[in-house]
Amino acid sequence: MVVRKQTQKRGWAWWIAEPIVRSALVATTTHEWIDGERIPESGGFILVLNHVSHVDPLTAAHIVYDHGRLPRYLAKSGLFKNKALGYFLRAAGQIPVERMSKNAAGAFDAAVAAVRDGECVVVYPEGTITRDPDGWPMTGKSGAARIALETGCPVIPVGQWGAQEILAPYAKKPDLFPRKLITMKVGTPVDLSDLVDQERTPAVIQQATDRIMAAITALVEEVRGEQAPAERFDMKKQGVRQIGNPNKSAPEDGT
Template sequence: MSLGTRLRTRLLTWQPRPPELPDDLARLVQPDDPEWFAREMAIAAAPPWWVWRFVLGSFSWLVSIFGRVEVTGGVPEELRNGPLLLAANHIGDFDPFVVAVALHEVGVVPRIMATGGIMSAPVAGPLLERTGAIRVERGTELARHAVRVTEVALVSGGHVVAYPEGRVGLAADGWPERGRTGMARLALGLGVPVIPVSQWGAHEVLQYGNDWGKLRTAVRAVVRRPALKVHIGPPVQLDDLQMGRVGDANRARYRIAAAITRGLVPLRADETDRPAFVDPTRPTTAVAAYPGGVVPWDIP
């Protein structure tokens, strides 16, 4: 094997060293679990990686190359040292970067849920994993591992960013879908505060379709520098709901979607009916939880 081949192999298989897996968590890892599960459990139980803190503090300005980051709202100081579920609307592939920068600006160190495809990529995947990102293998039996890792992260005081919609939103008018009950069940089961994170503008940086159009929209964003708006709202009121009580997970789901939608309304002041930027590669096969951003105030 040539030197070049050996170096390439080492690069493609490189992993940053994970923290030690606590004994009480090691007992939860079974022989048939995927090899990454133990690493993610160990990372979830540990404090945020110093490299991740350094990157957020020193290189957040890179996101500003693609647009003007505008952050409003914040996380109450008394909640920043405890576990948090940060529920964000998902508008495009670039928005995790915008959300991470915005949350760092208000004193939060985010652990972001990411698709298995991204987490399996050479170099970038292992780095993302080491930052505390949680792998989500949607539609497979491995999806339950994401729940277990998230529970460990939250019990350990982590700040987990999740997308209730479970994907990039596909509503024709761009408003958030109602989402699934997974986040609601986690919040009710662990008693963790849910902070709504509403965002707009990041969908202009990278188009939905995975082709050369992504490069075109990225270059266009560098030239135009769209506003990348993020609003962090007050905690969603869930105190009157209980895990296991019939209908409460569904009620929590709608309250979370309502909170995200309300925070999004001022960010979309001139785009309530339809996004000003229309991505022809993005399907419009879903329906928003609250079409037009109109949220009734008597949500149960």
């Protein structure tokens, strides 16, 4: 496994968070990083991956940090409502997203600016923890594709598995011991070169989104050693709520 020295300038939030989070992950997980050297050493890019648990942003940050980059997440706006937490997250460079709102455009602009500034922006294209009964990637939302087409940056797919063993989707209590294996496989950049110069029609954006989700799903298949369903789970078609705990009837701001 190739591990790169962290050389990016870190603000105070990173100096506080990194040793705490790393210590917690070392105590509760083992990890297998596959092809991590495909994470670019420099320059702006989007890292896209499947979403299986509320803790997988931490494990994703682990692999990104281990390969010399600082991740910036498109994070649900609800996390920023607490003043102290919001202040901390902004200091760490995280970007609030008001999902399913016209105000989400601000997050798009911030993500584009971050990529153009040479940063790593992490996006979960599904937009929420997967609703697929067996944990497979669902259909994707357009955010990652639109950022990629706007900037022409590399889109690096990751397939990951194991975080759901620490904290199952929407579970209240984590299962910390014995330590859980987190596996992440990094793929080659998703080829969107033929779409970058085309008009940003819904069809073009959908095509880019489908390619991104196909790349992620193929990596998850490799990590799990299983074959994904022929048709990805679609929340709209299945009539499943798109934000919050799908097992609760009252709306809430959650993933």
